[in-house]
Amino acid sequence: MSELKTCFKRVDYDLAGLLHYIDIGDIGLPDIQRPFVWSNAKVRDLFDSMYRGFPVGYLLFWASQAVQGVKQIGTGDKVHHVPSLLIVDGQQRLTSLYAVFRGRTVLDEDYQGRRIEVAFRPRDSKFDVADAAIRRDPEWIANISEIWSSGKSSRKLVNDFIHRLSEKAPLTEDEEEAISHNLDRLFDLQKFPFTALEIAPSVDEEQVADIFVRINSEGVKLKQADFILTLLSVFWDEGRKALEDFCRHSRKVPSQVGGASPFNYFIQPDPDQLLRVSIAFGFNRGRLKSVYQVLRGKNMDTGEFSAERRESQFRMLQEAQNKVLNITNWHQFLSSLVGAGFRGEKMISSQNALLYAYAFYLIGRNRFNVAEHILQRLIGRWFFFSTLTGRYSSSPETVMDSDLSRVRVVTDGDLFIRMLEDIMASELTNDFWGITLPANLESSSARNPELFAYIAAQNKLSVPVLFSHKKVPELLDPSLKANKKPLERHHLFPRAWLERQNINDLKIINQQANFALIEWPDNIDISDTAPTEYVPKIRSRFTDEAWKSMHEYHALPKDWETLPYQDFLQQRRKLMAAIIRRGFDSLK
Incomplete structure (x- = not known):
């Protein structure tokens, strides 16, 4: 007989109960001050669905194997220091609800504080994201957190709102009744029912991750780091x-x-x-x-x-x-x-x-x-x-x-x-430097690690910028902020010129060996001119020694501007690999 058994049970909660268990520490909702990725509009839609009585999905909890009643490593003000339930799926929903019902601030992905402000218009039961116009309009409750976090009774809240609205224009008895009904319904969202699936404590984290992936419609994948960070939240x-x-x-x-x-x-x-x-x-x-x-x-x-x-x-x-x-x-x-x-x-x-x-x-x-x-x-x-x-x-x-x-x-x-x-x-090995690395440089990827190593080597060797008296390290400073980048990647054989030679494959045109870092004014001046035309003009600006050194450190073959393009690429890849090796060896 099969020994496979159901590894979860179904438990029903109302929202007030869930929030209470979070408050006392029975449910391990991570600190509200962790990055929260839902937009205010998505939270608004959640409340609108709940208000309409629509289902908003189930929650997935994992019963903890933690030993109760022992000294905790962390500190906190929870009644229960070790949660009996850890949240696997539904954290964003619970965080949204907890933040709004308790009036708590959350952090966005950039760790900037923001408050979730969902607005409600009792006259027609419309939810929206609060903005300046809504905050000025007495028809709206600009932040529904006040409904629950103020501590006022539903009767007091209804009377205060109707009184405030009546100051703008008299309300009919039917209007007062509709507004009162809609506010009561909003207040009673704390009774909204949730279904939770609680995974047994005997289930290990790999199985929990598998369960999560199989049932999560967004296909989010839990990682081992997620489980360890959850442990940090608890202990x-x-x-x-x-x-x-x-x-x-x-x-x-x-x-x-x-x-x-x-x-x-x-x-x-x-x-x-x-x-x-x-x-x-x-x-x-x-x-x-x-x-x-x-x-x-x-x-x-x-x-x-x-x-x-x-x-x-x-x-x-x-x-x-x-x-x-x-x-x-x-x-x-x-x-x-x-x-x-x-x-x-x-x-x-x-x-x-x-x-x-x-x-x-x-x-x-x-x-x-x-x-x-x-x-x-x-x-x-x-x-x-x-x-x-x-x-x-x-x-x-x-x-x-x-x-x-x-x-x-x-x-x-x-x-x-x-x-x-x-x-x-x-x-x-010598084979790596002489064979493998030149072959790896045959790439058109802008994120090629060999390219970054080449630039790092030039930086380490304090190479002069191509066609300039300045040094590469001077213009690679990431703290420099300008309208245009000090250095630009320049096609030594310009793209438009290559296309006129019937070379149209971008993987060939954008080979790493066809690029060099130069100052942007030179890049603009060169435009789509043939190398045999622009190189002699630039050559006149430099001494023989400076020109030779510049070619050496920029891995340029002798008379490169006159070479067939494919020959140029092949020769330059080998020279670039040699520069990378020199940069690496300089670190010994």
């Missing part, structure tokens, strides 16, 4: 808040925050990304699945859950996260990227490579006490290498887990350095 909420504060401040210039700030020009991290760094640094794990189980307090041998084990693992996570969110660590790491020639997010093809490089920086600095001047170059090289080779582009967790497994047997700083250098040397 260490100040830790999750610290993650989110760090991410929020990384999106604001320092003057908006005051004092030290995680703001930078490379990445605006999300909490789950920094969580990955903490897990890699603190637990030597690239895969989040096993860490999730450990953080729940599970003994991987017996399968039993223990509050003591959970608290011990959360202490390890806390120590790791404190290092990850340390502003000095963060900016010292980012300076290693600058030292490797990378100047901002437009040169970052893989955020995974950046985040995992940060984990290795923390390991080298905090675990093995590698001298900062050595660590800076090492991590700069590692990032250059990992982004150039696309090391974390495919199956990043698996690759990182393999890398971290090597760290587990390392005992000192010298061995740590040697480990990373050995990994790099094993992949960056």
Whole structure:
């Protein structure tokens, strides 16, 4: 006989009951101050549907295996510190309802505070998003949160509104009756029925994720990081808040925050990304699945859950996260990227490579006490290498887990350095530089990691801008804000000219080898002129030595302007690979 059993039960609630359970902590709704992605218009539609008596979907809860009645790692004012139910599906709906009924502010995706203001016109039961005109019009209740958060009775609310409206124009008895009825119906939305499916506590997170994906009409996929962040909400909420504060401040210039700030020009991290760094640094794990189980307090041998084990693992996570969110660590790491020639997010093809490089920086600095001047170059090289080779582009967790497994047997700083250098040397062979890399440069992608490595190498080598006396690093500063970019990508063989030569395939026209960074006035002047025409004119502006050096560092073959286009591309790809190698070797 089949042993498959139903893994959920149906439970009915009214809205007031749901909100009460959230208030006392029985239902683990994450902090209202987390990014909320619904628009006010969508919240308006939710209330309109409820008002009309339409179904608005069921909720999906997961019964917690957490041990009750134990010391919590986080602090809070909930009656029950450990929720018995965690929300899997319906978080945006419950957050909307909780924010409106309790009059709470929410944060948008950019961590900017906003209030959900849904307006209601009792005369005709119309809902809308509040605007300036609605707020001036006495026909409207501009923010329905006042209905429930004011603490007034429904009778008091009705009388006050009718009195205010009567001051504008007298109301008939029928109008007063209709308005009173409609306001009572709005007030009674707190009795709206919801059906919840509660998944049994014996179901593991992979099955929960599978259930969620199968029943979610929007096809949103839950990730391991989502479950771990939920655990932080339950057992260490100040830790999750610290993650989110760090991410929020990384999106604001320092003057908006005051004092030290995680703001930078490379990445605006999300909490789950920094969580990955903490897990890699603190637990030597690239895969989040096993860490999730450990953080729940599970003994991987017996399968039993223990509050003591959970608290011990959360202490390890806390120590790791404190290092990850340390502003000095963060900016010292980012300076290693600058030292490797990378100047901002437009040169970052893989955020995974950046985040995992940060984990290795923390390991080298905090675990093995590698001298900062050595660590800076090492991590700069590692990032250059990992982004150039696309090391974390495919199956990043698996690759990182393999890398971290090597760290587990390392005992000192010298061995740590040697480990990373050995990994790099094993992949960056002469065949890579002479065959693989030129072949990879045969691409028309604007986000090609080899292209970014080429620009980083030019930046590191302080190369002069093509056809200019200025240096590439001077004009790659991401803090420069102008109407036009200081540097533009220029077709050395202009597109219009190539098309006149019957070369129309954009994949060939837009080859990386056909581009160079030049100042925008030169780009405009060259326009669609043939290289054999514009190059001699520009050549007259430079000495023989400057011209030769410029060609060398911009990987331009001798007399390139006279070469057949395909020959030019082939020769330049090899020269570009040589420049990338010189830039990388300069980091030793």
